[in-house]
Every structure is written in structure tokens, then in C-alpha cells.
Ligand code: GDP
């Protein structure tokens with residue numbers, strides 16, 4: 411049940427904080443036009459057509475003072491982002507002027523939007539479903555073109571479509587079961603019903619498993635492949651890192667509320683976003699003397715999906731190298747033999763033996779040799795058949811969706827087990843219904859208010 415305050419007219423600055431060429435103050439709600447009319451001087455907003463942009467001035471109605479020269483967009487419900495009336499004020503990009511305009515908008519009848527509230531309205535007003543709303547956030551945070559494609563695919567509703575089909579199939583079979591239960595006078599009704607349930611449970615189970623198979627790659631595209639560059643001092647870790655973060659490809663995000671130490675850096679490796687873990691230690695060139703020993707590396711090793719273990723090919727293997735090889739055994743690993751431009755002292759056979767013939771690549775960071783091969787290998791290890799480029803290929807990218815799909819899969823396994831052990835059909839039905847509910851949480855067809863609040867609070871302000 412929605413309270414009226416949930417549909418107050420809301421406003422926020424929708425462009426990133428700070429100075430820029432222009433900033434946009436966005437207003438959404440029934441009173442958006444009325445609020446704008448009070449502070450806008452230009453052509454009467456009652457007379458302008460929807461989806462037009464208009465030249466005028468923002469005036470403080472209490473003083474008559476002119477605040478800014480603006481372009482004002484009018485978008486009338488229902489064909490807008492929120493399905494409500496939307497006004498967007500494009501003003502000159504200064505922080506002071508933009509805040510002044512936002513304050514005027516607030517004092518003239520709108521209230522401050524919460525993070526993600528515009529998108530939340532798009533959801534609550536039925537324009538997009540929950541998984542599509544989540545795709546909006548993924549799109550904003552997309553790290554490579556491939557990640558973006560996955561988010562757009564989800565925003566287009568391809569995942570939702572698939573989930574809705576699964577739910578419909580489950581609902582159909584549940585309805586059929588009800589009918590059968592209502593006519594117990596027929597022979598064999600129990601056997602028929604249980605056969606029907608089993609067939610459908612098996613079929614839906616298979617389709618969910620297929621979806622889950624895309625999750626591993628999907629999650630990498632969305633969150634990045636956590637990668638640690640490990641190796642003793644001076645083997646060339648920083649040089650390698652700098653190559654991977656080649657200026658035009660580097661994506662650096664400063665995670666709010668965290669220190670410089672956990673600055674996240676992403677490298678775009680053939681469309682795969684590599685999230686480089688614990689690069690602070692590698693970047694620290696001043697403490698070369700201090701050993702970046704095995705202990706220091708353990709944390710970085712544990713949290714990584716991929717290890718780049720760098721060895722110096724121009725020196726013999728040291729004890730520390732051996733320890734690092736041991737510490738990274740069992741992980742997805744590429745052994746990088748660096749400094750191959752120098753005379754080689756490392757014995758390849760020994761490395762092969764010690765690493766159980768892991769992926770081994772020879773590089774020279776100084777001569778930029780072998781780096782393309784390294785990138786190709788990374789991409790091939792995690793995207794065997796390449797990253798799907800088809801817009802229609804549904805890929806599950808979101809941890810929340812993956813969790814729900816796993817639970818739904820479990821519920822179906824309970825259905826099948828229940829039938830196998832001769833459990834009464836009405837009990838089996840409960841598990842089938844649970845599966846239906848769980849799938850509905852992905853699209854937001856079944857949801858709890860707390861979930862919605864929690865999800866949208868992760869959005870940025872003004873979206
Ligand atoms: P780190 O301590 O593992 O991060 O190693 P650095 O990347 O700081 O490199 C240590 C030294 O080795 C620097 O002087 C680099 O210029 C040099 N170096 C790095 N890669 C190569 C390489 O492929 N060949 C040669 N000859 N020198 C390299």
C-alpha cells in the first residue's frame with residue numbers, strides 16, 4: 411500500500427556534483443509544472459508542447475531577482491522516465507547557481523528526492539520492473555562496452571521476459587493441479603497430477619540451470635574479475651600493471667567512504683573488466699626494500715578470481731618464488747615469465763612441473779612483448795567461446811538474481827524429491843508456489859517494501 415507522500419513532487423540535481431558546462435535540476439510529480447511556473451520566466455509553460463525545450467530565466471519569486479538563464483524541458487505524463495510530469499532545468503554549471511535553483515524548487519513545493527527515487531517511481535508506476543531498474547544502475551556503473559551491453563540487454567527486459575515465461579508455466583501447472591484435485595472421482599488423478607508436476611518441475615529446473623550457467627560470466631562483466639598481481643619485489647609487477655592500465659583503458663573509481671588503499675582500479679582487457687586487487691602495495695615504489703612477502707600477498711590471493719604470478723625469467727627461481735607458487739596453487743592462475751628480453755636463467759620445465767602446467771606466458775614489460783597474448787589468454791580463460799555479443803542472449807549478472815535463481819532451483823528439487831518420496835500433492839504444491847514467488851522477486855512482481863527501499867538507496871542521487 412502506497413502512502414501519498416510516496417508520490418510527492420520530487421526534485422534533485424541529476425548531473426554529477428561539481429562544476430561543469432551545464433547542470434540539470436530534475437523535477438517529477440503532479441506538481442512539477444506548477445512548481446516550475448512559479449520560478450520560471452519565459453513562454454507560458456501551459457502553452458508549450460510536451461517534450462520541448464524552452465529558453466527562459468529562473469527568478470526568485472520572493473525577491474524578483476534573476477538567478478540564471480536556462481533551458482527548460484517539459485515532459486508530460488505518462489510517456490516520461492517516471493510516468494509522471496517531468497521538468498528538467500538545464501542551468502549554467504556552477505555549484506552555487508545550481509543549488510540556488512534546487513532550493514527555489516524545494517521552497518516552491520517540491521521535496522528533495524532520495525537516491526534512486528526517480529527510477530523507483532518508474533518501477534512503482536509500472537514503467538519498468540525491478541530487474542530493469544537494477545539494470546539502470548548497472549548501466550551507470552558499467553566498466554567496459556561489454557558490461558554495458560549486458561546491462562542494456564537487461565534494461566530491454568530480456569531477462570524479465572524469460573522469468574515471466576517461467577512463472578507463467580508454473581502458474582499454468584498449479585492451476586491444472588487445482589482442477590485435478592477438484593475432480594478426484596477420475597481414475598488415476600493422483601498419478602496424472604504427479605506426472606504433470608514432475609514434468610514441469612524438471613523443465614523449469616533445466617531452464618533455470620541454463621540461466622545460472624551464464625551467471626559466472628555475467629557477474630564478471632558486472633562486477634569485474636578480481637585480479638591480483640603477485641610476485642616478489644622487482645620482478646616487474648608495477649610495469650605490468652601499468653601496461654594493463656594503459657592510459658586509454660584505465661578506469662579508476664574511488665569507492666565512497668573508503669581510503670586510498672582500497673581504491674579500485676579496472677583494466678579493460680578485451681571487454682573483460684579486470685578489477686585489480688590491492689594495487690596499493692604494487693604502486694608503492696618507495697619501499698622496495700620492505701619485503702612484499704607471502705604474508706602480505708595472502709589476502710590479495712584469497713580475494714582474487716585470477717592471479718597473475720610474475721616471475722623474473724632472467725634470474726633463477728628463489729625460495730620466495732616457490733612459496734608464492736605454493737600459495738597460489740589451486741587458484742585460477744597465469745604464470746607470467748617477465749624480463750624475457752634479458753638472458754634467461756629460469757628453467758621452464760621446473761616451472762611447468764611446480765605449477766602443474768598452468769597457463770604460462772612470457773613477457774617483456776620493457777619491450778611490450780607478450781602483453782597482447784596475456785590479454786587474449788585472460789579473455790579466453792573466462793570467456794571460452796568469447797563474450798556473447800548478441801543483444802538477445804540473456805545473461806544473469808546480478809548477485810541478487812543469482813541468489814534467487816539458486817533458491818528457485820532448490821525449490822524445484824524439493825518438488826521432485828517430494829514426488830519421488832510419495833509426498834501428498836498439496837504439500838508438493840507449496841514448494842512449486844515458493845519457486846513461483848522467488849522468481850517473482852527478480853522482476854519485482856512479488857516484493858517486500860524493505861527490499862525496494864534497500865535496492866534503490868544504492869542508486870546515486872538524481873537518478
Ligand atoms: P615490481 O617491484 O615487481 O613492481 O617491479 P617493477 O615493475 O617496479 O620493475 C622493477 C625493475 O625491473 C624496474 O627497473 C623495471 O624497469 C624493470 N623491468 C620491469 N619489467 C622488465 C622487463 O620486462 N625487462 C627488463 N629488462 N626490465 C624490466
Ligand code: ZN
Nearest residue numbers: 571572574575
Ligand atoms: Zn514471449
